[in-house]
Amino acid sequence: MNTTPFPDGAAAPAPASLAECLLLIADPRVERTRQHNLGDILVIAVCCMLCGGESFYDMEDFGLAKEAWFRTFLELPNGIPSHDTFNRVFAALDPATFNACFLRWTEGLRKVVGNDIVSLDGKALRRSAGPAGIPFIVNAWSSANGLVLGQVKVDDKSNEITAVPELLDALLLKGCVVTLDAMGCQRKTAAKIVDAGADYVISLKGNQGTLLDEVRAFLEDAASRPQELDRFETVEKGHGRVETRVCRQSGRLDWFADLDKWKGLKSVFMVDSVREIKGVATAERRFFISSLRVDSQKALETSRAHWNVENQLHWRLDVQFNEDQCRARTRNAAENLAILRRIALNMLNSEKTKKRGIKGKQKNASWNHDYLMMLLRSDAGPACRL
Secondary structure (H helix, E strand, O other): OOOOOOOOOOOOOOOOOOOHHHHOOOOOOOOOHHOOOHHHHHHHHHHHHOOOOOOOHHHHHHHEEEEEEOOOOOOOOOOOOHHHHHHHHHHOOHHHHHHHHHHHHHHHHOOOOOOOEEEEEEEEOHOOOOEEEEEEEEEEEOOOOOOEEEEOOOOOOHHHHHHHHHHHHHHHOOOOOEEEEEHHOOOOHHHHHHHHEEEEEEEEEEHHHHHHHHHHHHHHHOOHHHHEEEEEEEEEEOOOOEEEEEEEEEOOOOOOOOOOOOOOEEEEEEEEEEEOOOOOOEEEEEEEEEEEOHHHHHHHHHHHOOOHHHHHHHHHHHHHHHHHHHHOOOOHHHHHHHHHHHHHHHHHOOOOOOOOOHHHHHHHHHHHHHHHHHHOOOOOOOOOOO
């Protein structure tokens, strides 16, 4: 991914606010066709998402309803853009440029946290399917910060395997632990993570058949000799269910013929999960490889944290931003709207004065101009242009 696709080809300095960040984006329109400022269009679109809007029609209606307020800080030379204008702009906007600005702005929000867990996982934009199929986005989620750190769209003729390294290249990962599901279980991916100064925990499934079989055989055999494995167990009760998780980890790898091909590999572990609901128990066993040294408690906590990308990101995008119902299909529109939703989610997650969930904050933003402006300025220092 080119993280500096700005007009002069040079890296721009880190902006103080989202407003400054948006100013770095090159306008894709021919000058004679421009009736509305690109910055005005993008700010209205962000505000619409912050207040619960979803579509280009929502952006037009939202802008018209808030026109007097927008005129206090936007130019709006020809009034509020139509839904067709919003559609055309987001379809034409270069997603690499937009995503680069998103990444740069997000790094300004992100707090340095030791051993932050960064989870990479893919999500389909189901209703945005076009002739090439369903668009697929790989997201990076920071558990410690509660932020989307970045995203990359899987190429139409490729798959998640090629998208993961591209996203890793765009992120600052030093000191983090990167978690991936089986699709990210590639030697080059592991090496890239280690080279970035990070550690990895990678889940194994059927697509890595030989590796999975070897790890399973070793750990299940070693489990019969408990003294050979580091063990940690948790039991959680609540909502009528009992969940027991047991992690068994080993740093012994002399049995692994391909050890030299997996950069940084220091341990393997398995997690047994047993869930009991109304007397009915279900069990699952999962296997992992990791560059972490043996510490079964940390291994269990890290493997569990990977699900935050599903529970705290993907679930919110679908339930609270209605992403799965988005029907934008023209050119780059689906990918750019996905970036816009993640910008809005990061803004709402970063705002800590209102003790409400995402929906509650969106309602407050739609009701209260001061709160909406605070969201826009929450990432900014005195250099904010809003």
